[in-house]
Structure formats: structure tokens, C-alpha cells
Amino acid sequence: MTTQRRIPTFAFYERLVMRLLFACLVWRATPSSLIVNGIPSPNGITRLVDLHFLLDPHVFSFARIALGAALILYVLRLVVWLALPVALFVNLGASGITNSQGAIQHAAQIVSLILFAQTVAHFYGLWRRRHGEEGAILESRAVWWSQQTIVAVYLLAGITKLIVTKGLWIFQARWIGVSIAKAAYQRFYNGFGWDDLEQQLAVAHFAAAHGWIVALIAGVGLFLELGSPLMLVNRVWAATLGCGLICFHLGLDYTMGLTFIYNQWALAIFMINAPYWIVTGVGKIWPSRRPATAS
Amino acid sequence: MIFKSLPSSVLAWLRDTPCRWLLIMTVLGLGLRENYPFSHFPMFSSFSNRSYFIHLADADGTALRTRQLGLSNSTMKKIFDRYRRVELKHFADAGSERVRLAEAAAGQSLLRYLDGLAAAKPAAGKLLPGLQVQHVKVHQESNNLVFETRTIARHR
Numbered sequence: 001m002t003t004q005r006r007i008p009t010f011a012f013y014e015r016l017v018m019r020l021l022f023a024c025l026v027w028r029a030t031p032s033s034l035i036v037n038g039i040p041s042p043n044g045i046t047r048l049v050d051l052h053f054l055l056d057p058h059v060f061s062f063a064r065i066a067l068g069a070a071l072i073l074y075v076l077r078l079v080v081w082l083a084l085p086v087a088l089f090v091n092l093g094a095s096g097i098t099n100s101q102g103a104i105q106h107a108a109q110i111v112s113l114i115l116f117a118q119t120v121a122h123f124y125g126l127w128r129r130r131h132g133e134e135g136a137i138l139e140s141r142a143v144w145w146s147q148q149t150i151v152a153v154y155l156l157a158g159i160t161k162l163i164v165t166k167g168l169w170i171f172q173a174r175w176i177g178v179s180i181a182k183a184a185y186q187r188f189y190n191g192f193g194w195d196d197l198e199q200q201l202a203v204a205h206f207a208a209a210h211g212w213i214v215a216l217i218a219g220v221g222l223f224l225e226l227g228s229p230l231m232l233v234n235r236v237w238a239a240t241l242g243c244g245l246i247c248f249h250l251g252l253d254y255t256m257g258l259t260f261i262y263n264q265w266a267l268a269i270f271m272i273n274a275p276y277w278i279v280t281g282v283g284k285i286w287p288s289r290r291p292a293t294a295s
Numbered sequence: 296m297i298f299k300s301l302p303s304s305v306l307a308w309l310r311d312t313p314c315r316w317l318l319i320m321t322v323l324g325l326g327l328r329e330n331y332p333f334s335h336f337p338m339f340s341s342f343s344n345r346s347y348f349i350h351l352a353d354a355d356g357t358a359l360r361t362r363q364l365g366l367s368n369s370t371m372k373k374i375f376d377r378y379r380r381v382e383l384k385h386f387a388d389a390g391s392e393r394v395r396l397a398e399a400a401a402g403q404s405l406l407r408y409l410d411g412l413a414a415a416k417p418a419a420g421k422l423l424p425g426l427q428v429q430h431v432k433v434h435q436e437s438n439n440l441v442f443e444t445r446t447i448a449r450h451r
Contacts, residue, residue, distance in 0.1 A: 035366070036415065037414075041377060043330060095331060096331050102378070103370040104334070105369075113320070144313075148314060153336065156321060160337050161340045163340075164341045172342040175342040175344045178343065178433050182346050182433055186369050186372065189351075189368040190361055191363075232317070
């Protein structure tokens with residue numbers, strides 16, 4: 001089986017919309033300012049590279065401009081070999097510093113990982129091209145690896161739950177009310193109102209009183225995480241499970257105030273991929289306009 | 296016979312699978328754990344019938360929004376947890392007072408960290424005098440949630 005047949009292909013309009021939306025996501029997910037107290041607890045990239053120079057507000061402003069320019073070039077597919085590493089460095093640098101304060105946040109991690117995957121996919125593709133691979137596969141591989149990265153994020157979360165609890169996660173979930181109450185108060189002390197707190201505390205008390213019902217619902221979430229590799233089977237599985245995971249996030253947002261908004265957008269962009277379904281739907285209504293896309 | 300050919304079959308599958316990147320990312324996540332951007336995503340990977348959170352209050356004990364100091368409440372709690380882990384080792388021989396002493400010391404370390412933040416966010420500096428760190432224990436007792444609050448540190 002050749003590489004071309006193994007990597008799903010994506011039409012030009014799909015890749016363009018994905019690049020545009022993902023560039024916006026990178027811009028939003030990269031910290032716009034660094035309100036930190038140095039780098040007291042180096043983590044990840046800050047262990048490898050001394051990034052104290054980024055703490056200088058002038059240097060950081062320049063880095064943000066470089067990020068903006070790199071993302072424009074990325075969307076336009078111009079000097080991608082430069083644009084992707086620059087965007088990756090600024091994103092990892094700024095996020096690395098904010099994650100080196102003694103607290104690891106997982107909200108924007110998926111964006112950094114996809115950016116990392118696309119950068120590696122691009123350079124791997126350039127290397128493969130030198131060995132005779134068809135040039136068109138380069139961009140599709142970036143999307144394909146982005147999809148695999150999203151799956152890896154959910155699969156890892158599921159595997160970790162089983163490892164940490166020795167397979168008993170669903171049984172422990174009957175105590176989820178404690179976590180919901182804690183999250184509710186933490187959100188409240190961030191500046192949210194009494195209404196939000198009361199609503200979430202009501203959910204927490206319900207969960208405490210009906211632990212096994214909540215454990216059953218949590219089991220569905222675990223099933224979605226462990227079943228996430230099915231999203232790589234084809235577009236229908238990707239869109240269906242992508243919608244399922246977004247509903248899962250919306251449920252978490254309602255009960256615990258955990259939005260994971262970047263995860264939701266990553267699923268929408270790379271898994272649900274609405275432009276494909278719109279164009280395919282239009283093509284079914286007016287067959288002559290049906291685009292010649294691949295799998 | 297089946298077992299004999301297993302390693303070569305696995306290797307052949309690894310060579311041909313179109314999902315090699317998924318395998319690489321999964322192995323990297325599990326191996327490197329919390330090293331940004333890699334992670335094994337441990338959030339909510341286990342639950343207990345007891346937990347705690349912290350929040351800030353002014354000198355009169357009125358609760359403050361953590362965002363006023365430029366960070367989220369969960370980030371502040373994780374920073375506090377890091378200090379707490381260090382202090383628990385410090386007070387390893389303190390017997391039954393170990394947790395109380397470690398949390399008091401971690402609370403003071405957190406206030407010093409917030410002092411440093413004020414340099415990057417001057418408006419936050421006005422909130423610091425008399426600032427209190429309050430610790431709220433949440434636990435589940437026979438299908439009910441119980442909350443216990445105490446002050447563990449004050450800004451001097």
C-alpha cells in the first residue's frame with residue numbers, strides 16, 4: 001500500500017478553511033501578555049531553553065507580532081518552513097512560561113500539540129518529497145496528523161484514568177460531587193456570579209446524593225475517550241464522535257464550568273469539518289457542482 | 296507458532312499503520328507526562344470523597360476575586376499545592392501538626408509569590424496588605440457535602 005493511499009486526502013477548500021480557523025485558534029490560545037513572577041518552576045520547553053528574555057514586555061510584543069506574521073504566512077501557504085517553526089516557538093515559549101509557575105493548565109495544550117504535529121508533518125513531508133513522494137500529500141498529512149493528535153489527547157486522558165485508578169475510575173466517580181463543588185467555588189472566586197454558583201452547587205449536591213447515576217454518565221465520557229481512535233476510521237466516524245465529544249464538553253461546562261473551548265474548536269475544525277459536509281450536501285442537490293474531493 | 300510470529304507481525308503492523316503519529320503522541324504523553332506541550336492529561340483521573348480549595352479574602356475577611364491578581368483560582372490552588380508538597384517534606388517529623396504547619400507555610404509562600412506578581416500588575420499591589428489565604432475543605436458524608444473553612448495565612 002502506498003503512502004498516498006494510506007493518508008486520507010482533503011480538498012483545497014477544506015485545507016484552506018482549516019488553516020484559517022486553526023491560525024485564529026493559535027492566536028487566541030497563545031498568551032497575549034505574561035503576568036507572571038519569573039519562571040519559578042520550569043516545565044517542558046523552559047527546562048530546555050532559557051526563556052527569561054521573553055519576560056521583557058518589548059521582546060514579548062515583538063514575539064506577538066512575529067506570531068501574527070507567521071500565522072498569516074501559514075494561512076497563505078507562503079514560506080511555511082519558516083512560518084510554522086516561528087509560530088510554534090512563540091506559542092510554546094509563551095505557554096511554557098505560563099505553565100512554569102507551579103501550575104500546569106491543560107486548556108490550550110491541544111492547540112500547541114496540533115501546531116507541533118503540523119510542524120513535524122511539514123518537515124517530514126519535505127524529506128519524503130525529496131525521496132519521491134507526491135507533493136500534494138504534504139498538506140493532507142498535516143491534517144491527518146492533526147486528527148491523530150486530537151485522538152491522542154482523548155485516548156491519553158482515558159488511559160491515564162484507568163492507570164491512576166487501576167481500572168476503578170467509574171466506581172470512584174460516585175464522589176464526583178466533591179469535585180463539582182470544588183470547581184463551582186473556584187469558578188465563583190474567579191469572579192462569576194451567585195447564580196452560576198447556586199446552579200453548580202445544586203448539580204454537586206445531586207451528584208453526591210445520586211452517585212451511581214453520575215458514575216454511569218461519567219462512564220459514557222470514558223467510553224468516548226477510549227473510543228476516540230474510531231474517529232480515524234472515516235469522515236462519518238470523525239464527525240459523529242467529534243459531535244459526541246463536543247456534547248461531552250458542553251456537559252462538563254454546565255456541571256463543572258470546565259469549557260475546554262480550544263478542544264471544542266479543534267474537534268469542530270479537524271473532525272467535524274463542516275465545509276466538507278456543506279459542499280457534499282450541495283453537491284448531492286446539484287450533482288453538476290459536486291466537487292471532486294477524495295475520501 | 297502464533298506467538299513465534301507475533302513480534303514480526305507487530306513490527307510489520309507498526310511499519311504499515313497509517314496511525315503511527317497517534318502511537319508516537321500516545322507514547323510521548325505517557326512517557327514525558329507533564330512537560331509542556333506534552334501531558335498524560337491527569338485532570339479528573341481520580342476522585343476522592345474529600346478535597347479542598349483555597350481563596351483570598353481582604354483584611355476584613357471579605358472574599359476577593361482571584362482574577363484581580365492576574366491569575367485564576369485553579370492556577371493559584373496548583374501553585375499553593377506545589378508549595379504544600381515541599382512543606383510537607385519539611386515538616387515530616389511534626390507528627391499530627393504536620394499538615395497544619397505545612398499549609399500555613401505554603402500559604403505564606405503563596406503570599407510571597409503574589410507579592411512578586413504585583414510587580415507585573417501594579418493594581419494588584421493595593422490588595423496585598425492584610426490579604427488572607429482561606430482554606431476550604433470539602434468532603435462527602437453519607438450523600439451530603441460538608442464544607443469547613445479556616446484562615447491559613449495572612450499578609451504581613
